[in-house]
Amino acid sequence: MVATITNPLRVGLRQERVIAPQCLVIFGASGDLTHRKLVPALFELFKQRRLPSEFALLGCARRPWTDDVFRGKMAEALAPRIAENPAAWDQFVGKLFYEPVDLQKPEDVVRLGGRLELIDQQCATRSNRTFYLSVSPNFYASGCRALSDAGLLKDPKRSRVVIEKPFGRDYGSAQALNKVVQTCGQENQIFRIDHYLGKETVQNIMVLRFANTIFEPIWNRNYISSVQITASETVGVEERAGYYESSGALRDMVQNHLTQMLAITAMEPPGRFDPEAIRNEKAKVLQAAHLADELEPWNCCVRGQYGPGGTKDNPLAGYRQEPGVEPNSTTETYVAMKLFIDNWRWQGVPFYVRTGKRLAKRLSEVVLTFREAPVHLFDAATGGPTANQLILRIQPDEGAEFRFEVKSPGSGMRSRPIDMEFSYDESFGEPSDEGYVRLLADAMLSDPTLFTRADEVEAAWRLYTPLLELIEDSPWQLPIHPYESRTWGPAAADALLARDGLLWRRP
């Protein structure tokens, strides 16, 4: 029973909320996300005994598969996980079903309703359904309409819709999409997913801020001089060129994931831990945020695109050489920008946000840099005193570190910076669940806390509207700076901070 892998005293201590009997319907079940993320997340929930015994997963796509074919495909995709626990898979696989459905064909959706009723009888799922739209964004509106027209969203307590990112392409399209989905169901039935919010460490930002008294008093413009939010990837565009060409880093990462990290870092404390209270505060802070120079966004934003790189033995192709990418593409694979938040807490504090593909390291982090001590009493080993920094590491090596000055050993009074570290791994020794595990469970529990509300999504798009318009209307004003693969992005991004006398953190 005692193993070094798990803490035997920890087992069963988390009192998870109970998911009500239900059927999860995934549209786009033949797609990548279903077998890479969704079904593995559900299998994980099953293994953790967090799915009710009355549960069914109905995969829907246009392909004319049968239940058995779908089960076979999923088994193939999850083979390494299944090998770890074949008995659990044998039980789980019986809960998987498949129905060929084209959401554009009303007769298909009507047939789907019939199949769901059969599943209700077969699996006792009590007409309780979560519909997951893992389809092309072009079909979000029509998909919702089709479900609504078929009466499948009629009961707000027993039906909900999960919508993947991107929710719209800009402020106008997000507004239009919100209007459509809100005519199909109530806001509390709509779950706009951002898998970053499912990450333990993103949620930990809230716990760190609001469960401790030491941080909140200094979490403001009086003590913090700047904030950096980074999400860097080492991989290139891989097989997503088709999608990426039309989105770019700004739409793919900044408008959703980085903006959510910004909102959680900068929001005011909610009055209670309640979905609406939290989402109100997030929406408020996003409404107060703006680009540092909205009239001339090129002064506060840098776009880049990765070029070739790597080594002689392991050469890396540049973005324009990737399969499926236009040879003269101007899609950005890197973006860095400076934002301000006009409220009492953050007035004048710059928020620097950057993301990119093929950068030097894969990581996501939030770095809060504190103001320098008003008087420098000591000689600093590094030449000048280092500002205190609180680094919240989202991934990998999840945790936090606090950098502060201490006396350097020796007879003098020289100061030097050291890092005080907290690592999830060292403290808990248990891997965190994937974001989708948490978010799928929350959606099925009808808990919208970690999902974005209509006004949040719109505020996030509005924040970047000047940039999007500039890229659309006069892209030459925001040129693409090439950068070598596996470096920290273009020199222009360094210059953006250098103008403020700062440097990007080199983690």
Place this chain on the structure above:
Amino acid sequence: MSPQLTLQTPLELVPSEVPTYLEQLWSPEQQGSTGTGASTFCLLIWQPAWAEQHLVRSGRLKGPITGQQTSDLIAAGRQAITEADLPLSTPPLDGAVIEAVARLQGDATAEDLRGQYIDPALSALMPRRLITLAPTVAPSKGLETLVAAYCPLPEEGGGTTACGDVVVLRGGDAALQDGMTILEPLLPASMPTWVWWNGFLDEAPELMARVACTSRRLIIDSAVGQPRQCLEVLRQRVESGQAVNDLNWLRLRSWRETLAMVFDPPDRRDALSHVTQLDIDVEGHHPAQGLLLAAWIADRLGWTLDSAKTIDEETTAQFHRPDGTAVNVHLMGVPVGQPNVHAGQIVGMRLICQPDNGKGVCVILCADSGGCMRLEGGGMANLDLHEDIVPVQHATPEMDVARLLGGGHDSTNPLLAAAAPLAAKLLG
């Protein structure tokens, strides 16, 4: 938040009319005026409130009688302990206190509002039906049946039209037994029914058997009643396959959590394979909680029980670990000056691990209500010491019950299911 009364004055009905009345109240024709009946759950509460009834009758406590565990009630209980010359370590609502106040003279009366006070923690969950069985101290009192519809106020999360109702069955023992006949039709099969036995586990066994049948989810408190009987009821119910929730087990959570936290860092986990001794101190004479903790640890670490004996306030047991090494467990009741309202709360625990090669580890956890000097003594200086303070839970029983109901679990927690039979065996 203070408890809230039903908005409507309860209607007194002849018992046989209650099911029909409620059926009509929630019929589709009536729903327009009263709102929709919530499709949530029914909660049936055994609410004797003996201490409160006797304290009110003897003039030691002002009414009304609500069945809630208020600070006034606890203070009156403590006062009664002094007056009756009971040991100061007696919990304020203990059976001994009730016996003492039952002997007191007095015939003061107060309004009996049991079942009509709805704790906000419970009403926030929008129960469809709250049925309270309220036995009176006068055994010959006839049966009164009260009914009221209830809709949550907007600040409670109302504003929706999901409503519920409360039913109170009040009377002497015989009258309540007669009233049982109307219970079945009042508990619709379409939603789960929870039974909260908010009284001694060794009282009214027949009634308990009748209301807490296996298909219903049971909530008990193994700290209320004679310890052997408490653990025996818990064991029987768990082994019968009924969904059982124990408030005493729920209150153990902070001890289990704190102990687990000590061993979260992977480099400390190996020590758990080398435990040689476990000592637990509990308040007063009720060892149930301490035994549940010992049983949980034994189960999680795969120990096998060899022998156990209890003499007075001391239980000693010998286990062996999976590697065959003996583990000694010692549980002791210690007197405290200001005992917790819940009998037998853990005061401290000590876990000693002695790896064959390497430094031993000693974990000492103390309740924040007092010190645990006894456990800190005994030549532990050569061990790697980890000490921590465990916060005492101050939640009211209603809040604990609401937490259970909100969790919605329809089966016994597997850890409790494993620990309860072992705890009963330890007490032998």
